[in-house]
Amino acid sequence: MPSTELRQTVLTTARSVVVKIGTQLLTSENGDTPSLDAAFIRQIAKQVAQLRKDGRRVTLVSSGAVGAGCVSLGIEKRPTDLAELQAVAAIGQRQLMTEWHKAFSRYKLSVGQVVLTRTDFDDRVRFLNIRNCVNKLHELGSVPILNENDAVAVDELRFGDNDLLAAMTTNALRADALLLLTTVDGLLDENGKLIDLIDDMSTYQGLTRAGSSKWGRGGMSTKLEAAKLVMDAGEVSVIASGLEDNIVTRVLAGEKLGTVCLPAGRKMDSRQRWIALTARPSGTIGIDDGACKAICDKHKSLLASGVTQITGRFDRGDILLVRSETGKELARGLTNYSAEELRLIMGKRSSQFQKLLGNAAYDEVIHRDNLVVLG
Numbered sequence: 001m002p003s004t005e006l007r008q009t010v011l012t013t014a015r016s017v018v019v020k021i022g023t024q025l026l027t028s029e030n031g032d033t034p035s036l037d038a039a040f041i042r043q044i045a046k047q048v049a050q051l052r053k054d055g056r057r058v059t060l061v062s063s064g065a066v067g068a069g070c071v072s073l074g075i076e077k078r079p080t081d082l083a084e085l086q087a088v089a090a091i092g093q094r095q096l097m098t099e100w101h102k103a104f105s106r107y108k109l110s111v112g113q114v115v116l117t118r119t120d121f122d123d124r125v126r127f128l129n130i131r132n133c134v135n136k137l138h139e140l141g142s143v144p145i146l147n148e149n150d151a152v153a154v155d156e157l158r159f160g161d162n163d164l165l166a167a168m169t170t171n172a173l174r175a176d177a178l179l180l181l182t183t184v185d186g187l188l189d190e191n192g193k194l195i196d197l198i199d200d201m202s203t204y205q206g207l208t209r210a211g212s213s214k215w216g217r218g219g220m221s222t223k224l225e226a227a228k229l230v231m232d233a234g235e236v237s238v239i240a241s242g243l244e245d246n247i248v249t250r251v252l253a254g255e256k257l258g259t260v261c262l263p264a265g266r267k268m269d270s271r272q273r274w275i276a277l278t279a280r281p282s283g284t285i286g287i288d289d290g291a292c293k294a295i296c297d298k299h300k301s302l303l304a305s306g307v308t309q310i311t312g313r314f315d316r317g318d319i320l321l322v323r324s325e326t327g328k329e330l331a332r333g334l335t336n337y338s339a340e341e342l343r344l345i346m347g348k349r350s351s352q353f354q355k356l357l358g359n360a361a362y363d364e365v366i367h368r369d370n371l372v373v374l375g
């Protein structure tokens, strides 16, 4: 199908959509004191309510907790002290949800708050529970509103920005589309012209700078990173301006707005999404050319005989990143052996495992069913 037609089809048929809204859109500098922009929030609520009537499920990822908290406390800069940032977010999150609650009550819709940290996505059971909870909120006639749990998140627990949280949520829910709303029209080329369609992300990564707003985090480069996670899962993402009227309903009606990042091909199932795109690997292994051909071209399991390098500490059942001899990321999968065990059997045949380990539970280091080869 030609790209323009594919764009139209995937967006107009999307039933479940995640919409991420950045801090800059949610806060208003108008008036004497800047505050949460109630008019903007009402605008979004109106569109979400309309889409629900049309049978489409919208899950919101709302930033703005830190911004709202700072404003109400009269703090002029995003705090750098972790405890202060957490406390400010705790105050702002409540204010943020109050605004969303007010806006949605006009349409007789309740809101459900879900706050998450990075580790919630690393754990398979929690990953599945995110989907169960959000789906149930929809069934109960409520609008799920997600944010990072800034009040407890410290560096190793953080997403860093809500773009990645939104992309991982899209993948966890197996939603059909992610819409990242920002204050620019989309990704612009060197001449400032909008790039309206992306089907291969590698071509565009050089075009962006890291950057963030006064209160929030993220910028165009994290938006592209987030869009790529969704493309790799086989779904569509759109980066568009939240300053446009009725942007959510118009994008989902297939209007030519924003930068649309098309699905990279196959749709991954939930388990593949978790292994390949979500959970953080506990270790890395290097493999030789023979093993590389076996897993990538012949879709076979990974055997110890092909393992040439091991980095990190990991246990059975952990996720490993598999690299080629030149360092290229080839695959991710669940290991049958711990790092200690693997060090004893790397480069060896499975007939030798019994002697080397005292047991030989598995012939494969990563079984093909637990291995996802990366695009």
Ligand code: GLU
Pocket (backbone or CB within 6 Å): 022, 023, 062, 063, 064, 065, 066, 067, 147, 148, 150, 160, 161, 162, 163, 215, 216, 217, 218
């Ligand atoms: N979670 C942060 C907040 O609510 C925003 C993170 C971001 O800007 O992406 O303030």
